[in-house]
Amino acid sequence: MSTADVSPVAAEGADAPGRGRDPLVRMVLLAWPRGSRFALGVLLGSVATGSAVALLGIAAWMLAKAAEHPPITALSVAIVATRALGVTRGVARYLERLVTHDAAFRTLADVRVKVYERLARTEPIRRFRSGDLVSRLVSDTESTQDLLLRGLTPPLIAVVAGGVTTAVCTALLVPGGLVLAAGLLLTGLAVPLVAARLGRAPGERQAEARGRLSTSLVDALHGAPDLVAYGAMDRAVHRVEEADAELTRLARRDAGLLGFGAGATALVTGLTVWASLLLGVAAVDDGSLHPVPLAVLVLTTLAAFEIVQPLPAVAARLGALRAGGARLFDVLDTPAMVEPPAEPAALPEPPPADLRVRGLKVRYGPQEPWALRGIDLEVPAGAKVAVLGPSGAGKSTLAEVLLRFRDPDAGGVELGGGDLVGYDRDDARRAIGGVPQDPHVFASTLRENLRLALPETGPAGNGDADSSGDTDNGQHTDGGDERLWEALERARLADEVRAMPHGLDTEVGVHGTRLSGGMRSRLAMARAVLAAPRILVLDEPTAHLDPDTRDAVMADVLDAADAEGFSTLLITHDLAGLERMDRIYVLSEGRVLQEGTPHELAEQDGWYRDALRLGS
Numbered sequence: 001m002s003t004a005d006v007s008p009v010a011a012e013g014a015d016a017p018g019r020g021r022d023p024l025v026r027m028v029l030l031a032w033p034r035g036s037r038f039a040l041g042v043l044l045g046s047v048a049t050g051s052a053v054a055l056l057g058i059a060a061w062m063l064a065k066a067a068e069h070p071p072i073t074a075l076s077v078a079i080v081a082t083r084a085l086g087v088t089r090g091v092a093r094y095l096e097r098l099v100t101h102d103a104a105f106r107t108l109a110d111v112r113v114k115v116y117e118r119l120a121r122t123e124p125i126r127r128f129r130s131g132d133l134v135s136r137l138v139s140d141t142e143s144t145q146d147l148l149l150r151g152l153t154p155p156l157i158a159v160v161a162g163g164v165t166t167a168v169c170t171a172l173l174v175p176g177g178l179v180l181a182a183g184l185l186l187t188g189l190a191v192p193l194v195a196a197r198l199g200r201a202p203g204e205r206q207a208e209a210r211g212r213l214s215t216s217l218v219d220a221l222h223g224a225p226d227l228v229a230y231g232a233m234d235r236a237v238h239r240v241e242e243a244d245a246e247l248t249r250l251a252r253r254d255a256g257l258l259g260f261g262a263g264a265t266a267l268v269t270g271l272t273v274w275a276s277l278l279l280g281v282a283a284v285d286d287g288s289l290h291p292v293p294l295a296v297l298v299l300t301t302l303a304a305f306e307i308v309q310p311l312p313a314v315a316a317r318l319g320a321l322r323a324g325g326a327r328l329f330d331v332l333d334t335p336a337m338v339e340p341p342a343e344p345a346a347l348p349e350p351p352p353a354d355l356r357v358r359g360l361k362v363r364y365g366p367q368e369p370w371a372l373r374g375i376d377l378e379v380p381a382g383a384k385v386a387v388l389g390p391s392g393a394g395k396s397t398l399a400e401v402l403l404r405f406r407d408p409d410a411g412g413v414e415l416g417g418g419d420l421v422g423y424d425r426d427d428a429r430r431a432i433g434g435v436p437q438d439p440h441v442f443a444s445t446l447r448e449n450l451r452l453a454l455p456e457t458g459p460a461g462n463g464d465a466d467s468s469g470d471t472d473n474g475q476h477t478d479g480g481d482e483r484l485w486e487a488l489e490r491a492r493l494a495d496e497v498r499a500m501p502h503g504l505d506t507e508v509g510v511h512g513t514r515l516s517g518g519m520r521s522r523l524a525m526a527r528a529v530l531a532a533p534r535i536l537v538l539d540e541p542t543a544h545l546d547p548d549t550r551d552a553v554m555a556d557v558l559d560a561a562d563a564e565g566f567s568t569l570l571i572t573h574d575l576a577g578l579e580r581m582d583r584i585y586v587l588s589e590g591r592v593l594q595e596g597t598p599h600e601l602a603e604q605d606g607w608y609r610d611a612l613r614l615g616s
């Protein structure tokens with residue numbers, strides 16, 4: 001296996017190498033597996049740049065030599081060399097771009113996978129605001145590509161090509177070579193360092209401002225109805241304008257820095273060429289240099305500055321790239337809420353349908369209070385269990401642990417007798433699945449939102465839920481969509497989907513905004529049923545439904561549980577329709593307050609009976 005084949009997914013623990021180091025260094029470390037490609041790119045780039053310099057040097061030699069009227073054969077090698085260098089320059093530059101872009105895009109793909117993987121195991125929505133998150137995923141991730149292509153490759157090429165050119169000029173005339181070395185160091189190092197220093201603070205502000213612009217823009221767009229309703233649209237637009245104005249100011253500063261870099265480079269170039277000309281003429285006068293090499297020296301010196309020309313601009317961008325990198329590592333360094341087991345245990349087949357929660361303790365941070373303070377709970381195979389309790393009791397936290405969005409801090413969950421955290425997360429989901437409190441509806445069609453629960457069918461679809469064949473406005477039942485329709489029936493959504501002109505191919509809009517709240521809940525429920533887990537965990541699944549639909553949906557799901565033998569854990573604050581539950585647990589402040597059958601609890605003094613009375 002070549003180093004380039006190292007999968008970022010396989011390289012667990014190598015998500016964010018070089019913790020604690022400068023973000024620029026860490027971004028380069030991310031590209032380490034592609035190091036050999038970048039090295040080849042630098043070599044090709046050096047050949048291209050070197051060819052351009054040599055072309056001018058040889059042209060100077062030919063012109064100066066031709067002035068001596070030699071026989072044409074004396075120039076033939078130079079003529080051929082000029083042609084060859086012309087071709088080499090173009091071909092090498094093309095190959096350099098090809099190789100470095102290929103390596104940079106592969107690295108970018110690796111980084112994107114790492115970022116998505118990390119987000120899937122963290123709390124992106126709670127920790128980062130959505131617009132800011134988009135900015136981190138798009139522009140900050142691209143900082144890596146920018147750094148590799150424009151921040152790292154040109155300086156390395158400059159070192160190789162500049163070193164060789166200086167050596168050639170030193171061979172022609174030592175003082176000339178020294179002057180060139182000084183000029184190249186000034187324009188290639190001193191000017192870029194000044195540009196980097198001046199560009200550091202604005203660069204950092206630029207990444208922040210870009211994040212602010214995305215955040216305020218996304219907030220203004222998503223919250224438009226509320227902003228209009230409360231007359232706060234002007235303020236929201238003002239925030240967008242402020243962020244935009246800040247970015248424009250910083251872009252102007254950037255342009256100023258580029259101008260400074262270009263001006264300083266032109267000045268040093270002119271002075272160096274003059275100095276080498278004067279030194280060369282003096283050497284010709286005292287006979288230590290022939291006039292022909294003088295021409296070569298002066299024109300090569302002039303051409304050599306092309307090598308370092310891009311460096312001040314590179315340096316001026318380093319501040320922004322560093323800030324982009326810092327924001328990227330901010331995501332990559334976020335501790336995962338769910339750590340994959342080093343050696344996952346094999347999930348028994350068929351997956352178990354019973355679970356036991358033992359002394360489960362969870363909190364949202366080391367300084368946070370306990371959300372669950374040691375709860376015990378049991379769901380035997382095929383049982384229907386409800387977890388009730390007031391707001392903040394810890395019900396959703398329990399669902400998050402069971403659905404593997406969060407690891408327990410103490411105690412644990414046994415799935416079929418084995419430790420839940422010991423199983424691979426995808427395996428565990430075959431056993432325990434369901435609807436989280438705030439299920440996401442993707443901006444796609446109803447069909448795609450449902451097929452998500454059937455990953456084995458793949459994007460083109462070749463499994464049971466295959467969408468191939470006559471779509472007939474997405475309403476066909478050629479056998480391929482049967483399972484989708486069955487799940488929609490269970491969730492009491494099928495009639496409404498049939499009435500839509502595009503049926504299953506109906507676009508649901510961003511976050512499912514083209515569906516009603518109740519339809520979104522039922523779509524999430526259909527998706528959960530479709531995934532056919534052995535234990536279905538439903539966190540407030542009927543929150544947006546009217547009482548009749550709620551009762552019908554729950555009755556259908558519980559019928560399906562009876563027919564197919566899966567266990568159900570229903571998390572709710574709603575006491576209606578709990579008669580079919582085998583056991584009820586009442587949570588309060590992270591503890592189990594009451595447990596028993598619905599009948600037992602209705603007979604006991606306590607939260608359940610009080611809540612029943614209040615509801616009736």
Ligand SMILES: Nc1ncnc2c1ncn2[C@@H]1O[C@H](COP(=O)(O)OP(=O)(O)OP(=O)(O)O)[C@@H](O)[C@H]1O
Pocket residue numbers: 126364368370371389390391392393394395396397398573
């Ligand atoms: N992301 C979070 N960060 C910090 N604390 C949190 C977070 N989510 C929940 N909590 C806290 O954990 C405790 C349990 O919350 P949880 O959402 O599990 O309760 P719940 O019973 O599901 O409430 P509800 O019925 O209102 O959804 C609460 O004190 C809550 O403030």
